[in-house]
Amino acid sequence: MESVEAADLCISSLNTSCRSMSVTPEAMFIKTLLSCIALLTVTLNLLVIISISHFRQLQTPTNLILLSLAVSDLLVGLTVMPFAIILLQSCGFQGKISCALSYLSGFILTSASVGNMVLISMDRYVAICYPLHYSSMVTPSRVKTCMSLCWICSVIYSVIILKDNLSQIDLSNSCYHECTIVINYISGAVDLLLTFFGPVTVIIVLYVRVFMVAVSQARVMRSQISAVETNIVTVKKSEMRAARTLGIVLLVFILCLCPYYIPSIAGQDTTAGLESSVQLWLFYCNSSFNPLIYAFFYPWFRKAVKVIVSLQILHPGSHVAKMML
Numbered sequence: 001m002e003s004v005e006a007a008d009l010c011i012s013s014l015n016t017s018c019r020s021m022s023v024t025p026e027a028m029f030i031k032t033l034l035s036c037i038a039l040l041t042v043t044l045n046l047l048v049i050i051s052i053s054h055f056r057q058l059q060t061p062t063n064l065i066l067l068s069l070a071v072s073d074l075l076v077g078l079t080v081m082p083f084a085i086i087l088l089q090s091c092g093f094q095g096k097i098s099c100a101l102s103y104l105s106g107f108i109l110t111s112a113s114v115g116n117m118v119l120i121s122m123d124r125y126v127a128i129c130y131p132l133h134y135s136s137m138v139t140p141s142r143v144k145t146c147m148s149l150c151w152i153c154s155v156i157y158s159v160i161i162l163k164d165n166l167s168q169i170d171l172s173n174s175c176y177h178e179c180t181i182v183i184n185y186i187s188g189a190v191d192l193l194l195t196f197f198g199p200v201t202v203i204i205v206l207y208v209r210v211f212m213v214a215v216s217q218a219r220v221m222r223s224q225i226s227a228v229e230t231n232i233v234t235v236k237k238s239e240m241r242a243a244r245t246l247g248i249v250l251l252v253f254i255l256c257l258c259p260y261y262i263p264s265i266a267g268q269d270t271t272a273g274l275e276s277s278v279q280l281w282l283f284y285c286n287s288s289f290n291p292l293i294y295a296f297f298y299p300w301f302r303k304a305v306k307v308i309v310s311l312q313i314l315h316p317g318s319h320v321a322k323m324m325l
Contacts, residue, residue, distance in 0.1 A: 034085050034281070037288060041077030044291035045070045051304035054313060055323050058300060061143040062123050062242060066294075068147045069116040072109045073287035080106045081284055104158055111154035113287075114199045117253050119146055124243045125206040128213050131239065157194070161187050196261045203250050210243055245297040249290055256286035300324045 048070040052058045083102040123143075127134045164187075217240075259279040294301040300323040307313050307321065 031085060034081070037281075037285060038077050038081035038085065041081065041284075041288040042074060044288065044295075045074040045077065047305050047308060048291050048294060048301070049074065050308055050313070051301060051323075054308075054319050055304060055321060056319050057321075057323050058304065059140070061138045061140055062120075062127075062246075064140060064143045065116055065119045065123060065147065068150065069113065069120070069290060072112040072116065073290055075105070076109050076113075076284060076287040080109060084280065084284065104162055107158035107162060108154050110283075111157055111195060112151055113253075114195055114257075115150035115154060116147075117250055118199050118202055119143075119150065120246050121203045121206040121250060124210055124246055127239045128210045128243055161191055192261060196257065200254055200257070203254070207247055207250065210247070214240060214243070241297075245293065248297070249293050252289050252293065253286055256283050256289070259283075 049067060052063050052067040052070070079102070083106075123138060126138055130137065260283045291301075295305070303323050307318065312318060
C-alpha cells in the first residue's frame, strides 16, 4: 500500500504531499485524443505551408496571409498543445524558464493568429468592395510587410503584457496547475480589448460590408441589369468564393475565441477547472479547423495535397504546376 502511494506522489523536494493525476482509462483516453489533435494540427498546417511555399501559382496576397496563419497554427500544435497535455497529465511542471516560455509562446501565437484574422478580413474587404483597386492596393510586398509587423507587434505586445508576471512564477510548490500566471486587472482589460473586442469588432464590421456588397451584386444579377447601366463593378466569382470560405474561417475563429473570453467578461475565475480547460482546448482546436476548412472549400488545396502525398512535388518543375484554374 505504501509503495502504491509513493508511486502516486509528485517528485518534489519541497512538497511530498502533491499527487499527480491518476492514470485511469479515461485519463489515458483524453491524453491520446489530445495528442492526436496536436498531431493532426501539425500535419494539416504543414501541408498548407508546403503547398503555398512550393507552388508559385498559390503565392497570391490572400494565400500569403493564410501561410502566416498556418505558421502560427503549426507552432500551436508543436509547442502550446504539448505543454497543455503535460500540464493536464502531470502534477507539476519542471523548470521556471520552461513554464515562462510556454506561456509567452502561447500569448505570442494567439496575438499573431488574431492579427492574421484581421488581415484576412481587410484583404477580403478591399477585394470585394474595391475590386478595381485591389491589385494596386494589395501587393505581395505590402502583404509581407503587414505580416512581419503582425508578428513583431505580437512579440512586443506579449512581452509587455507578461513582463511583470513571468518574473514572479514560483514553482517551489509544484503541484497540479502550479505553472500558472495571474494577470492583473489593467493588463487583463487591455488584453481583452486588444485581443478580443477590438479585432472581433473590426472583423464583423468589415465582413458586414462585404456581405452587403455581395447581396447587392446578387440582386443585380437576378434582375439581369448590366453593370454598365448601373455603374456597378462586378466582382469575380473566384473572389466571392474566397470571401465565403474565409468568412467561414473567421466565423469559426470567433466561435472558438468567445468561450475563452466570455468568463473573463463575466468576472469569473478562469485559472483552473475542467470548464476552463475545455474552453482553452476549443481555442487551440481552431488551429486544426482552419486547414480542414481549406480542404472542404479550396480545390487547389486538395490538389496540392495529392501532389505532395504522391511525392510528385519532388519532380523538376513541379513548383510551376497549375493548382488553380
